Amino acid sequence: MTNSARPSRAILNFAHRCAMKCEWCYVPFGDSSVQESVVAKVVERIAELGFTRLTFGGGDPFQYQFIANTLELAKKLGLFVHVDTHGLGLSETDETLALLKSTVDLLGLPLDGSSAAIHEEMRQSPGHYARTMQKLAWLSDFRSHLKLNTIVSQFNINNLPALANVVCSLKPSRWSIYQYWPVGPASRVERRHALTESAFLEAADRLREAILFDDIALEVNSAESRRNTYPIIHHDAKVFVHAAHPENTFVHVGSIFDDHVMDRIRTTCIEDRPAAIERYGSQ
């Protein structure tokens, strides 16, 4: 049976490798190497299937020199182009800034703590906090398209108020906070990071009460609110959705090029959640 509401967003992950090793990452790395021509066909197929929003995600899209061509293609196809990046591959050049301005509608960077110690303990990546701050300073002219992403777990939840103050000083257009979700490979670290939905939502409520976010949109994403709201497509065309059983796993439903792939996606995927839809405006 298919759902009457169809998903409008797809996630395209480069599941070959990532330069970072975040222990709660949900991407099952190790797929075959990435080929530009296949990625281009996947993007074309995503648009052909009627998706209007495309999130490019980890491993990092900017680790590939051809990504400029891919982003230009996605934009030309009329997609809302959202890119999540750890920032390490973002070269601080006029050329990169021009590419972002002409092709990227929303650029997400991670920030998981108010200090280097907390952020880097979350990301297992020494030096990443300073490099992120450097990228954010360089992106000052792109703030209206900038989103900061924070994974919230039992490890950093008490740091949220201090982190909120740092976020306010950085002035992105949006701050997305995500409850740690032990889905796929991220389940390995459930004991260290598990956080109940009520603890997460209460912390978000306290933030709203205590902090004046001015023009920054605070987006609160519990784990359950994300379930079944998008298909995940790997760079080699494999399509995954959240599995009904066992819970917190992914199920492979075929190739994005299969004739009836949309029917299979729609057996589980519904429309995106309201908090995420706000990111994309009317598109």
Ligand code: SF4
């Ligand atoms: S930077 Fe992103 S894609 Fe890479 S390991 Fe961390 S969460 Fe996963």
